[in-house]
Amino acid sequence: MLATLALAFGWYGDATQMGWFFTQAALVTFGGAYAVLPFVIETAVETYGWATAPQMIDGLALGETTPGPLIMFVAFVGFVGGWTRPVFADAFASAAFCASVATFFTFLPSFLFILAGGPLVERTRDDLKLMAPLTAITAAVVGVIANLMVFFALHVFWPHAAEGQRFAGGFDAASFAIAVACAAALVSKKLDVIPVIAASGAAGLALWAMGLQPAL
Helix, strand or coil: CHHHHHHHHCCCCHHHHHHHHHHHHHHHCCCCHHHHHHHHHHHHHHHCCCCCHHHHHHHHHHHHCCCCHHHHHHHHHHHHHHHHCCCCCCHHHHHHHHHHHHHHHHHHHHHHHHHHHHHHHHHCCCCHHHHHHHHHHHHHHHHHHHHHHHHHHHHHHCCCCCCCCCCCCCCCHHHHHHHHHHHHHHHCCCCCHHHHHHHHHHHHHHHHHCCCCCCC
């Protein structure tokens, strides 16, 4: 499949690079969706320019409001990349094609791992020698997720800051206040996540409707 894309679009074509990149993302990342997202965001935004940081925030919101956050997110990245840098004359056809490429190549390594490595994983389930490496991976994943949180916080609280001037461009006090209120509700009040997300979304929508919260 990757060879077919290379023949059709060239190795450095966006569709081919999406296939190659999302294969790597699925192969070399551990810890679930939130461990993969920083790698996807950094490469898609800074290396290839398929999307912008505000669009990545939109993609994460889309993923969190639908089942399967990772696959929704990579499909969103593929769609936006195909739309902004079309590989066909029609932008929508290009976006849909690139979203399909991103989805297919994200799933492909998983199926290979399941078919080839499933029996091995079952045999090593109770192997104590693997506990130390898995513990180290868990710690690394926590750090990666914290990095993702910082990335999004910076782009939400300073939405108009230029690269290299992260704390410039105006501080969004309304977004910060909503974030603090949500953190307090989740940590101190032990409220369920879904009502907190719904309430924060409603607050942001209300501020936007009143002209107090500009769109990103």
